[in-house]
Amino acid sequence: MKVALHAVAATKQGASTEVIAGTLRGLRHAAPENDYVLFLNSELDIDLPAGTSRIEARLGGAASRILWDQVSYPRLLKRIGADISIACFGFTAIRPEVPQVVILQNALYFCGIPKTSPYASQRSLRLERWLLHRIVRSANSVVVPSQTMADGVRPWLSHSSGGAIVIPDAWEYEVSDVMTRSWSEPWKLVYIAHLERHKAHLELIDIASELRRRGRRAVFSIGIDEKDEPEIYAAFTRRMAEEDLADWFDVSGRVPRAAVTKKMLAADCFISPTKCESFGYSYLEATGAGLPVVSSDIPIAREMLGDGALFYRDASKAADQIERLSAEPSLGVELAEKARSHQKLWTLTWEEYGERLATVISSLSSSPR
Structure with missing residues (x-):
C-alpha cells in the first residue's frame, strides 16, 4: 500500500520536525511493507528514515498554499498512485480521491477561545479555522493526541465519523532526577x-x-x-x-x-x-x-x-x-x-504510536472515498 503523508503545514517552530520523523519511524516499524511518500515544505530541513520518498512543495503566500492543498495535492496523489492520505498537521485537500486520515495537532482552531478575548483569532486565523473544520468534516478518520482535543473537535465531526481517535503523541526524551529546588530570591x-x-x-x-x-x-x-x-x-x-x-x-x-x-x-x-x-x-x-x-x-x-x-x-x-x-x-x-x-500511564514510544496509527490506516484501506 502506498501511503502519502501531507506535512506541508509543518513549521520550524514547535515540535513539527520531531513529530514528522517520529511518525515515519513508527509507521515503518509497524507496517514496513507499505511505501511512504512525504510531502513537505521545501524550506523545512529534516532527516527522514531510510526508504522514505520526499516530494517538496514550493509555496508562496496563503493563496498559493490553499491552491496547492486543494488542487495540486489531489493531482499528485493520483500521479503517484497513493492508496491513503495522512494529513499530519490537519491542513490538506478537503476531498482527495483516496481515504484520508486527518491528524490534528493545533488546538487553537477548536479550543473555543472567546472572540472578545485578547487571544481571539485574527481574520486569517478565522479563515484557517473555517477551512480546517471543512477538512475535518470530510475526513474518513480524525486522530488527536488528547481527550481534551477530542472533546474540542467533537462538534465539528460528521455524524458518520464515530468520533475522534485519541492516540497520544510519543515522548522519548531523557528525564532528570527530581530534586529539591533552592528557591533563593530572585x-x-x-x-x-x-x-x-x-x-x-x-x-x-x-x-x-x-x-x-x-x-x-x-x-x-x-x-x-x-x-x-x-x-x-x-x-x-x-x-x-x-x-x-x-x-x-x-x-x-x-x-x-x-x-x-x-x-x-x-x-x-x-x-x-x-x-x-x-x-x-x-x-x-x-x-x-x-x-x-x-x-x-x-x-x-x-x-x-x-x-x-x-x-x-x-x-x-x-x-x-x-x-x-x-x-x-x-x-x-x-x-x-x-x-x-x-x-x-499513557505516554507512548514512537513505535507504539506507529502501531496505533497503522491500525487506523489498515481499517481504511478498503474504504470508499
Whole structure:
C-alpha cells in the first residue's frame, strides 16, 4: 500500500520536525511493507528514515498554499498512485480521491477561545479555522493526541465519523532526577513556548507585577522570537517597559530542543499561562526535568498533569501558588513525582504510536472515498 503523508503545514517552530520523523519511524516499524511518500515544505530541513520518498512543495503566500492543498495535492496523489492520505498537521485537500486520515495537532482552531478575548483569532486565523473544520468534516478518520482535543473537535465531526481517535503523541526524551529546588530570591521561573496568541505570554507580566507588589523578586526565563508574532512581541516588550519589569525577564529567542532541558534544570518552577493545547509538550519537558509546575487551570493541563501540579485562574492565584512552592520546596518534589507517575500511564514510544496509527490506516484501506 502506498501511503502519502501531507506535512506541508509543518513549521520550524514547535515540535513539527520531531513529530514528522517520529511518525515515519513508527509507521515503518509497524507496517514496513507499505511505501511512504512525504510531502513537505521545501524550506523545512529534516532527516527522514531510510526508504522514505520526499516530494517538496514550493509555496508562496496563503493563496498559493490553499491552491496547492486543494488542487495540486489531489493531482499528485493520483500521479503517484497513493492508496491513503495522512494529513499530519490537519491542513490538506478537503476531498482527495483516496481515504484520508486527518491528524490534528493545533488546538487553537477548536479550543473555543472567546472572540472578545485578547487571544481571539485574527481574520486569517478565522479563515484557517473555517477551512480546517471543512477538512475535518470530510475526513474518513480524525486522530488527536488528547481527550481534551477530542472533546474540542467533537462538534465539528460528521455524524458518520464515530468520533475522534485519541492516540497520544510519543515522548522519548531523557528525564532528570527530581530534586529539591533552592528557591533563593530572585526565584527562577521558566516558560518555554513559542510565541502564539493562545500561549498567553502577556499574562506573565501580570504575575510578575503581582509578585513585585507582594515584595517578592523573580526572574522569568522565556524563549520568544519576534518573527513568530511581531504584534504580540511588540505588545510584550511595550508592557514590560511600561511596568518597569525589564529586569524581571530573561528574554531569549527560540530555544533549540537540545537546550530546553538545560534551561529547565536551572529553574525553580515551570509557569504555564497557556489558554489551550492539543497535547502540551512543555508539561512533559518540565516534569522530565524534575520541575514542579504552576499552570493555568485548563482541561489539557489537568489531563496531562493530574494531581501533579498547582493550578490558577488569575495572576493573584498564580502568585499564591508560586509562594506556596517557595515556602514548601518538598511539595515541588512531590508534585513532580506525581506528574511523572501520571504521565507514565499513557505516554507512548514512537513505535507504539506507529502501531496505533497503522491500525487506523489498515481499517481504511478498503474504504470508499
